[in-house]
Amino acid sequence: xxxxxxxxxxxxxxxxxxxxxxxxxxxxxxxxxxxxxxxxxxxxxxxxxxxxxxxxxxxxxxxxxxxxxxxxxxxxxxxxxxxxxxxxxxxxxxxxxxxxxxxxxxxxxxxxxxxxxxxxxxxxxxxxxxxxxxxxxxxxxxxxxxxxxxxxxxxxxxxxxxxxxxxxxxxxxxxxxxxxxxxxxxxxxxxxxxxxxxxxxxxxxxxxxxxxxxxxxxxxxxxxxxxxxxxxxxxxxxxxxxxxxxxxxxxxxxxxxxxxxxxxxxxxxxxxxxxxxxxxxxxxxxxxxxxxxxxxxxx
Numbered sequence: 001x002x003x004x005x006x007x008x009x010x011x012x013x014x015x016x017x018x019x020x021x022x023x024x025x026x027x028x029x030x031x032x033x034x035x036x037x038x039x040x041x042x043x044x045x046x047x048x049x050x051x052x053x054x055x056x057x058x059x060x061x062x063x064x065x066x067x068x069x070x071x072x073x074x075x076x077x078x079x080x081x082x083x084x085x086x087x088x089x090x091x092x093x094x095x096x097x098x099x100x101x102x103x104x105x106x107x108x109x110x111x112x113x114x115x116x117x118x119x120x121x122x123x124x125x126x127x128x129x130x131x132x133x134x135x136x137x138x139x140x141x142x143x144x145x146x147x148x149x150x151x152x153x154x155x156x157x158x159x160x161x162x163x164x165x166x167x168x169x170x171x172x173x174x175x176x177x178x179x180x181x182x183x184x185x186x187x188x189x190x191x192x193x194x195x196x197x198x199x200x201x202x203x204x205x206x207x208x209x210x211x212x213x214x215x216x217x218x219x220x221x222x223x224x225x226x227x228x229x230x231x232x233x234x235x236x237x238x239x240x241x242x243x244x245x246x247x248x249x250x251x252x253x254x255x256x257x258x259x260x261x262x263x264x265x266x267x268x269x270x271x272x273x274x275x276x277x278x279x280x281x282x283x284x285x286x287x288x289x290x291x292x293x294x295x296x297x298x299x
Contacts, residue, residue, distance in 0.1 A: 002249045003249055003250050003251070005245070005249050005250075006245060006246050006249025006250025006251075006254075006255055007246070007250045007254060007255070007258060009242045009243075009245040009246040009249070009250070009255075010242075010243070010246035010250055010254070010255040010256075010257075010258030010259050011258045011261065012242050013239055013242040013243045013246055013258070013259045014258060014259050014260070014261040014262045014265055015262075015265055016234045016235065016238050016239035016242060017100075017234075017235060017239050017259075017262045018100070018262045018265040018266045018269055019230070019231075019234045019269075020230075020231045020234045020235030020239060021091065021096045021099070021100050021231075021262070021266065022096055022231075022266075022269055022270070022273055023227045023228070023230040023231030023234065024036050024040070024088055024091055024227070024228070024231040024235075025091040025092070025095070025096040025099075025274075026223070026224070026227040026273075027224045027227035027228045027231065028088050028089070028091050028092045029092055030221050030223060030224040030227070031218040031219075031221055031224040032092075032218070033085065033088035033089040033091065033092050034085065034088075034089075034211075034215075035215050035218050035224075036088050036224075036228055036231075037081075037084055037085050037088050037202065038202055038203065038206055038215050039215065039219065039228050039232075040228055040231060040232040040235075040236070041080065041195065041198055041199040041202055041203075042199055042203075043228065043229060043232035043233075044195050044232050044235070044236030044237060045192075045195045045196060045199050047232065047233065047236065047237035048188070048191060048192045048195055048236065048237065049192060049196075051188065051237070051241070052188055052189065052192050055188065056186075056189070060192060060193075060196065061186075061189035061192060061193060064185070064189065064193065067180075068180045068181075068185060068190070068193065069193060069197075070180075071176050071177070071179045071180030072176070072177060072180035072181070072190050072193040072194050072197070073193060073194070073197035074176045074197075075172075075173045075174075075175075075176035075177040075180060075194050076173070076193070076194035076195060076196075076197040076198035076201075077197060077198060077201050078169055078172040078173045078176060079169055079170050079172065079173020079174070079177075079194070079198075080173065080194060080195065080198035080202075081198050081201055081202050082169045083165070083166050083167075083168070083169015083170045083172070083173060084166065084169070084170075086162040086163070086165040086166040086169060087099060087103070087162070087163065087166030087167075087169075087170075089159075089162050090102070090159050090160075090162040090163035090166055093155060093156075093158060093159030093162065094155075094156060094159030094160065094162075094163060095270065095274070095276060096266060096269075096270050096274070097263065097266045097267065097270045097276065097278075097282075097286075098140065098141070098159075098160075098163070099159075099163045099166070100262050100263050100266055101137055101140055101263040101286055101289060102137065102160070102163035102164055102166070102167055103163075103166065103167050103170065103262075103263075104133055104136075104137060104167075104260065104263060104289050104290065104292075104293050105133070105134075105137065105164065105167040105168075105171075106167045106170045106171050106174070107171075107256075107260070107293055107296055107297070108130050108133055108134070108171075108296070109167055109168050109170075109171035109172075110171040110174050110175065111126060111130070111296065112171075113171055113172065113175045114175065117175065125295065126296055128295065129292045129293070129295035129296035130292070130296065131292070132288060132289075132291060132292030132295065133288075133289050133292030133293055133296070134292070135288060135289075135292070136285045136286065136287070136288030136289030136290070136291070136292055137285070137289045138285075139281060139284070139285030139288060139289075140281070140282050140285035140286055140289070141160065142281075143279055143281040143282050143285065173194075177190060177194065180193075187244050188241075188244070191236075191240055195236065243255075243259055246258065246259060254297075254298070256293075256297040257293065257294040257297050257298060260290055260293040260294065260297070261290060263286050263289065263290060264286055264287060264290055267282075267283060267286060
């Protein structure tokens with residue numbers, strides 16, 4: 001029964017991340033991706049700190065060792081500030097579905113980084129999984145490019161670069177998180193440290209650029225405000241929490257595969273919300289990419 005609960009949580013995680021990307025795309029289109037990133041860090045920090053207080057009696061894990069703050073803080077800057085900044089701009093430039101499909105590269109980049117920095121070897125099956133995933137993503141990109149030309153084509157290329165950069169940022173964030181979470185340190189506390197550091201760094205940069213007041217004023221846009229709130233709730237808060245439940249109760253390979261289904265779940269969602277045309281090539285390419293990720297986790 002507990003394993004079934006974990007599998008349900010894994011599938012629910014994929015659904016949460018699908019809705020999160022929809023919400024952030026809407027918000028980014030209305031007020032800009034930078035505003036979305038700044039505000040959602042604050043909202044996610046509030047959600048996480050309240051939850052941490054309820055479960056541990058502490059608003060923040062101040063008793064964590066300095067090296068954990070260092071590695072987890074670095075993880076927050078790499079993944080949540082830099083990586084997500086590129087991902088949110090990709091949402092605006094190339095759309096939700098293709099941006100999230102590019103995030104399927106995160107386990108690929110993570111495996112390569114672990115091979116380089118942690119001396120974790122890649123098996124023949126894992127290399128095959130990487131090839132399949134990249135092939136599926138390439139299929140979708142080629143199909144997308146066929147309907148693009150001129151300025152739109154250049155727009156697509158820049159959006160793809162941002163999407164890949166976002167995936168690399170997420171992978172780098174996972175690598176540094178893994179070092180910071182070594183031992184039995186709670187994942188919730190680790191995520192809170194990441195979020196706190198990212199929020200502080202992001203708002204220091206915002207204040208330095210003189211964008212703090214402008215950011216707050218843009219929240220007058222009611223639709224953008226609710227979109228950012230919804231994305232922050234379903235993503236960094238509920239989505240991350242469910243992912244921890246999934247990994248705790250289900251087999252890691254199965255849980256990770258279920259959580260990677262977001263691009264597939266987005267196919268009907270983007271058609272319904274954004275009226276985006278979905279071709280048969282895009283569907284098969286997406287399924288192929290997700291299958292590659294599944295092989296990587298289950299190998």
